[in-house]
Amino acid sequence: MNTIREILHGRDTFSANAHDSVLHTARYMVEHNIGAVPVLNEGQLEGIFSERDIMKRVLVEGLDPASTRVAEVMTRNPLVVSPDDKIEHCLVLMKQHGFRHLPVCNGRKLEGFLSLRDLLLHEVNEKDGEVRLMREYMHAIPGQG
Numbered sequence: 001m002n003t004i005r006e007i008l009h010g011r012d013t014f015s016a017n018a019h020d021s022v023l024h025t026a027r028y029m030v031e032h033n034i035g036a037v038p039v040l041n042e043g044q045l046e047g048i049f050s051e052r053d054i055m056k057r058v059l060v061e062g063l064d065p066a067s068t069r070v071a072e073v074m075t076r077n078p079l080v081v082s083p084d085d086k087i088e089h090c091l092v093l094m095k096q097h098g099f100r101h102l103p104v105c106n107g108r109k110l111e112g113f114l115s116l117r118d119l120l121l122h123e124v125n126e127k128d129g130e131v132r133l134m135r136e137y138m139h140a141i142p143g144q145g
Helices: 004-008 022-031 050-058 089-095 116-140
Strands: 038-041 044-050 102-106 109-117
Touching: 004 089, 004 109, 004 116, 022 038, 022 050, 038 109, 044 050, 044 102, 044 109, 089 102, 089 116, 109 116
Parallel strands: none
Antiparallel strands: 038 044, 102 109
């Protein structure tokens, strides 16, 4: 079983500051082609800000993205996982709670940020490797393949 640490190794984590405006953060998300960011306040995880938050809590409510702070409209106190948690555990949490992003923390210190896409791509790559090994095995057996 694989842990989250394997997925996070060598990856950048993009984040927002709780005091940033929604407009600034949305531009940052577009620039980096990401759908959600962990929100930090003095280096500590405070919440998650996602495309869904922009739609439900800013646009539909008629708030001004330039003057609204991310801290006002983010999802507070998100569930977090540890770098040593199993990938399968994360997938179960996401399914049970209906969200697509998970902060990875040691205490409240952010270690990384995972999307459902990250986890699924990792699983697909694992399965591709298993299939390749099985094919190699089958072709190595005399009289098979």
